[in-house]
Amino acid sequence: MNEFFEFFSFADANVRYVTLGSVLLASSSAVVGCFTLLRKRALVGDAVAHAVLPGVCLAFILSGTKNPLILLIGAFITGWLSLIAIDFITSRSRIKEDTAIGLVLSVFFGVGILLLTAIQHSGNAAQSGLDKFLFGKAASLVGDDLIAFGVVAVLLLIATVLFYKELKLLCFDETFARTIGFPVRGLELLLTTLTVLAVVVGIQAVGVVLMAAMLITPAAAARFWTDRLGLMLVLAALMGAFSGVAGAFVSYTAPAMPTGPWIVLIISMIAILSFAFAPKKGWVARLLRQRTNKTLILEENLLKLMYQLGEPDQDFYRPRPIKELLARRAIPAKTAKIGLHKLRRQGYLERQPEGWSMTMEGVSRGRRVVRLHRLWELYLTQYLHLASDHVHEDAETIEHIITPELEQRLMIELNYPVLDPHSSKIP
Known part of the structure; x- marks a missing residue:
């Protein structure tokens, strides 16, 4: 109980950074993940998560620093390019989307591993800790990280609110949206950008390996509880926020336990309970x-x-x-x-x-x-x-x-x- 009250008093600055950062990361990615799920593009998040690694490495090589904003910009560029590459391959060849995702994911991630290995053997002392982007290390979040992630999370939520009607129509009836004159291609690029931002903002907490789970799992769990998109977004954000707080708490009480994987594990448990006990769509029902x-x-x-x-x-x-x-x-x-x-x-x-x-x-x-x-x-x-x-x-x-x-x-x-x-x- 003492650890419980110590944690939720948020007297420790590190606890505040880790908890607030985890909540922002988990909730913002969950909101964007709802649109990705409804567009039936769940694997895209996994491709983007693996494609950001070369961007992080290139940003470090060019800047020589681990400034979170610079690394995020690099991650965003390569993540965005990966989605453009998937769309280009799918539209200009007979290769289907799942195959294109596999190709892009493996190529970008392979390049990222090569660059990361080169950095580690370069002798640059500043590269220490750069490999946390692979598996995440939410416990290392500091004030500068929190500011950068907070700005991105707020941008994601503002964009979702401003373009809610358009994104909703894009997810449920793309043909009708095109018929009434909506800029469907522009909306697709907007959703692509939001997806990349959501992935980029979460890799430092859970890493490129587990980021796809943070993007899709809360959305999948929320989908079992409602048929209304607005409520689905709120539920996904709340589930993501809860998993962020719970993961940070587990990591605080057991320092050997990493925060990111626990966040993913907790949201996965919530998803399993939703799949089983949701009142209308669950297995039991x-x-x-x-x-x-x-x-x-x-x-x-x-x-x-x-x-x-x-x-x-x-x-x-x-x-x-x-x-x-x-x-x-x-x-x-x-x-x-x-x-x-x-x-x-x-x-x-x-x-x-x-x-x-x-x-x-x-x-x-x-x-x-x-x-x-x-x-x-x-x-x-x-x-x-x-x-x-x-x-x-x-x-x-x-x-x-x-x-x-x-x-x-x-x-x-x-x-x-x-x-x-x-x-x-x-x-």
């Missing part, structure tokens, strides 16, 4: 929804079956033994019993000594399922001109998801039919 749908289909199939058994003599309330139900439809006995008992608890069935009988509510629900099944069969034969013996399976599926509005529309389109394609009465 999907499994529960599948289970609910499976139960609904079983219930409606049982009620439909009992209604069909009562159609010949119009006796829908006669008790039906479970053997009669299973003989008519191939349902596992255990599954059928579970469905029957659940329908009884819902008030659609009653248990009789002779078997199971429907209540008035059960007859009404069973009648509707049969009506939807036969309406859809008739629609397929009349409007899609399918053979009557080819429509049953499709109707078995669609009958469970037809809404009352669609049911009414079918009745109108089919002119309130009486018989289905098999000459069975439509109830």
Whole structure:
């Protein structure tokens, strides 16, 4: 607890620099990463992250200093050139984008490693610590770094706010944006520039190897929680900021632990939890929804079956033994019993000594399922001109998801039919 209060008191200047720097880096890159993710260009961030290394090395060779602003300018130039190279290769050849990304990434990173090796063997004492751009070292952030990163982060956020509408349209409907006269090429270059800036501003914290994770992971996690871009940007920024603070705290309490990798590890844990437990798109929610749908289909199939058994003599309330139900439809006995008992608890069935009988509510629900099944069969034969013996399976599926509005529309389109394609009465 003492370490907790010492850290969050921010009395230590180094703690302030590292924490604020990590928050700025993580949140700003997460915001830009949302647009990169929605543009389906997630691997571009990895290419840029590896392509900035030669720029850092060249900036050091030409300037002879490790001034963070000069190094950032060098990183920005080569990172931007890498994206231009990817676009050029993709548009001027038959090479696909993923292949172009792999080519550019390997070439730029190879050149960067060669330059870094040359610098390390040059005898220049100022080169000490330059290799931290490979794997990051957020704990080494100082006031000058923070000013440079803060300026870039603010520029990223301002650009996102100013061009939010245009970038949103570019991500979701590029063709429409081009049609109404938006400068699509200019917007693409703007997004390219923002992506490069986001990568450049983060390499000193997590390095070129892990920077792609900081760009994409918060955006991917936020995407599971919402379908609104504005909220997605806010959630991604908050997740990135939290991972920045948590990573800095872990590094503070355990000095042997590097800050950058812990930031990536924490945001990855947040992403995994989002993938699993997000209320609508998570794995758990999907499994529960599948289970609910499976139960609904079983219930409606049982009620439909009992209604069909009562159609010949119009006796829908006669008790039906479970053997009669299973003989008519191939349902596992255990599954059928579970469905029957659940329908009884819902008030659609009653248990009789002779078997199971429907209540008035059960007859009404069973009648509707049969009506939807036969309406859809008739629609397929009349409007899609399918053979009557080819429509049953499709109707078995669609009958469970037809809404009352669609049911009414079918009745109108089919002119309130009486018989289905098999000459069975439509109830």
